[in-house]
Amino acid sequence: MALTKEQIAQRIAKELQDGYYVNLGIGIPTLVANYIPEGMEVILQSENGLLGMGPFPKKGTADPDLINAGKQTVTILPGGVFFDSATSFAMIRGGHVDLTVLGAFEVSDTGDIASWKIPGKMVKGMGGAMDLVAAAKNIIVAMQHTSKDGKSKLLKACTLPLTGVKCIKKIVTDLAVLEITNEGFVLLERAPGVSVDQIKNATEGRLVIKGEIPEITFTTS
């Protein structure tokens, strides 16, 4: 069974460590916040100028001056900080964010990522994605393994305009957890009930399979 979006987020949450500063992109990455293990302190950075992002506000308490990078009303946790955009990207560019989780249209087996522009469609802009992928120490891409019409999104080379080159190290899809090394996509784990062959068929880029591939497990939280 392919993972649900919630399960992809849940699997990514296993990568978190206590004291991590983490930037979560829009979409599946945002859901990771729901699976931070209890007792672990993870501080969420929102690139519009916020460290210590908390949950959405209680009904009736939304504050127009307190939003996240997705322009959603949010809250701030104790120990949080507000700052301007130049300072925010100083943190990001300077490598102070421990983990960035973001979505993608395509990833190549050399770690290139395309995530911001589809030719022929209206361009909305890259926002902070190029800064994040160019500078984060540790990036995990959360994505579907294939497009709706079954085409692989894990490619030899990206076909869409790039967001960054040779920057992605880890991918969690609905089918698998993969690491990118010089050899290509190294299969680490597979979704429960999904066979290695299914993943092979869904992966266009170089896929490395070494030994037995375990099924993904989730921390109970």
Next chain:
Amino acid sequence: MALTKEQIAQRIAKELQDGYYVNLGIGIPTLVANYIPEGMEVILQSENGLLGMGPFPKKGTADPDLINAGKQTVTILPGGVFFDSATSFAMIRGGHVDLTVLGAFEVSDTGDIASWKIPGKMVKGMGGAMDLVAAAKNIIVAMQHTSKDGKSKLLKACTLPLTGVKCIKKIVTDLAVLEITNEGFVLLERAPGVSVDQIKNATEGRLVIKGEIPEITFTTS
């Protein structure tokens, strides 16, 4: 009669305008603060991180955390601001300071300035002087026209290590007020009782004398 240090400062104060942000160097420049015309609001910047520098503290109220760039205990006036060194030099380098007044060992008739290092003597460092002369929109040098042994400090070319090149526009010495143009030192005003010939003799660099040279007058304050 050559001007005293106080009079040099007093003459420089005539260059101030309401609303000016001004950085005053150590020595004679510091004295300019004593001659800000009444009713005029001039905001003093100290490059260690202070806008709105006030007078020295009253006896017994000095605060070790509130100093100026000369490491003297000072005060802050209403509307003042504290900030860090990077921000401070962003102001300076970005051209936000309207006027910088500083001392010099030598100035050349092309606007070069030497003010930080005398070979053979212990080097103390340039501090913020190179940043200030490279970036201020408007710089006035306050200095003695000649050295103690009578040598001109207004030269064709500086002999000491430079602080900046082609940056000085105006000089107020104990003998004269001069502007630097492509033609050299243009004599604008002379100290009361000091003759044009005296200034000629004391100036090694190209000196331009056009028409009658008025005596320096002081605003009453």
Next chain:
Amino acid sequence: MNKVVANATEAIEGIKDGMTLMLGGFGLCGIPENCIKALTQTPVKDLTCISNNAGVDDFGLGLLLRNKQIRKMISSYVGENAEFERQLLHGELEVELNPQGTLAERCRAGGAGIPAFFVPAGYGTEVAIGKEVREFNGKPHLLEHALVADFAIVKAWKGDTHGNLIYKETAANFNHPMATAGKITIAEVEELVPAGHLNPMQIHTPGIFVNRIFQGVDYEKRIEQLTER
């Protein structure tokens, strides 16, 4: 010192056709609502607007777009605006997209007298086209240039008569770096107090960067994505 002006109309005096403006805000958060509205009341056009976003159809910069007062946008994300899309597709509007951090840093550099600097963002992408590439610490970087504006227009929470500004929460965003990079910087604030009423250790933008300031009126502070528990 006389930085205080009566209102937005007085504040935007001198903004002329073809000028470059910086406008603070992120999405609709912290945008200079009063000045944008005042600009819509003028015939000024062919503006180049540096702003992280382009507002929505009927609010923020969307109002200036609707009036066709903008010729070019320099932004990082311009989604959520149908009129923007229409003008872009019809060639009525030019857009330069910058990575968000590069955009913020270009403004900061403009204010700080740093004409150019190297960043890793955008290397190997279309953003790199025409830009100098240089390797530092084994990693390729792009040379990016500072931005300055004829007028920077920002919005703060509190301000004083010296132009010192304090922003509320995430409304600092682009307002702070842009405030430093205007040849003339206009600040509209929710509350204007006399100099000395703000704590000098709590100022976000020192007044030296601000040329005109006024207390704005009727802030709508529209929320783009209301999310609640």
Next chain:
Amino acid sequence: MNKVVANATEAIEGIKDGMTLMLGGFGLCGIPENCIKALTQTPVKDLTCISNNAGVDDFGLGLLLRNKQIRKMISSYVGENAEFERQLLHGELEVELNPQGTLAERCRAGGAGIPAFFVPAGYGTEVAIGKEVREFNGKPHLLEHALVADFAIVKAWKGDTHGNLIYKETAANFNHPMATAGKITIAEVEELVPAGHLNPMQIHTPGIFVNRIFQGVDYEKRIEQLTER
């Protein structure tokens, strides 16, 4: 998250011979007194110290100089220190002088992931020797490189358990840009409070930049030039 350490001795753990340190402060204002004293109690030597000044003979960095623990200083102004002068003249100490604004910006750049940037300061002077010169807006500029340190050691007024820092008055100085540029950043504070006790709009250095924090003891806060009315 566990940034809080017991004291200076614990905070400086891991500082080894030959490492590069940044030390905040301007003159004796805002210097990390506790950590400097703790370093004098260790045998660590051959340090490269990036600090705007070099302390005085018997206080601040002067203490490390006296112990001959410093091999090289990167500073803007090193006057007021006889032992410094002696070591320099005898070739026991190396000094790299930077314009003060360039020094501050190099630290800021180190923390902000900007490997190099152009500034006008120092063009045509000995500071320019060996540096790339490029003209921008008709004015020559020097290419300057970022500084990072193995350890950045800063002193703040208040701090919280997340490492958020607030400086008092002019004691922000180099402490803020340096705090961002340490591979490991140590902050000593006069008052350490639990996370949530500081106003999130009044933080000068966000805790993301700080790795270790402790409440210092016995601050002397020596005044270099006592001037009174």
